[in-house]
Amino acid sequence: xxxxxxxxxxxxxxxxxxxxxxxxxxxxxxxxxxxxxxxxxxxxxxxxxxxxxxxxxxxxxxxxxxxxxxxxxxxxxxxxxxxxxxxxxxxxxxxxxx
Numbered sequence: 093x094x095x096x097x098x099x100x101x102x103x104x105x106x107x108x109x110x111x112x113x114x115x116x117x118x119x120x121x122x123x124x125x126x127x128x129x130x131x132x133x134x135x136x137x138x139x140x141x142x143x144x145x146x147x148x149x150x151x152x153x154x155x156x157x158x159x160x161x162x163x164x165x166x167x168x169x170x171x172x173x174x175x176x177x178x179x180x181x182x183x184x185x186x187x188x189x190x
Contacts, residue, residue, distance in 0.1 A: 093135070095132065095135060095137045095140075096131060096132055096137055096140060096141075097140055098140035098143045098147070100140075101127075101128075101131060101140055101141050101144035101145075102144040104127075105122065105144055105145065105148050106148070108122070109148075109173055109175050109178060110175075110178065112173075112175040113175040113176070113178050117175055117176075118174065118175070118176050119173060119174045119175060119176075120172070121170060121173075122145060122171055122173060123168075124138060124142050124166065124169035124170070125138070125167035125168070127141060127145065128141040138165060138166075138167060142164055142165040142166065142169050143165070145169060145171055146169075146171075146185075148173070149171060149173070149185035150173075150174075150182045150183065150184055150185060151182055151184070151188035152174050152188075153171060153173050153174055153185055155169075155170070155171055156171065157169060157170040
């Protein structure tokens, strides 16, 4: 079985964010280890999973649990994504904090 790519994780995360937006939720919290298990049960593929989560962060989103390592790749990585505004015009987290 082929492991998921960062793009596949990103697409799944975008679906999750859109679903929460449609339910009129304010935010969702995504934990890397739980998200990886949800997407790929029984597979250890943390690197692309964490990279997709961090890349999906927009201005206003926040780390609930921020790993100490610079790469941010850890099962404990937990991010709060605000889904009330999914506009493509929002700046990314990296742009907002540069």
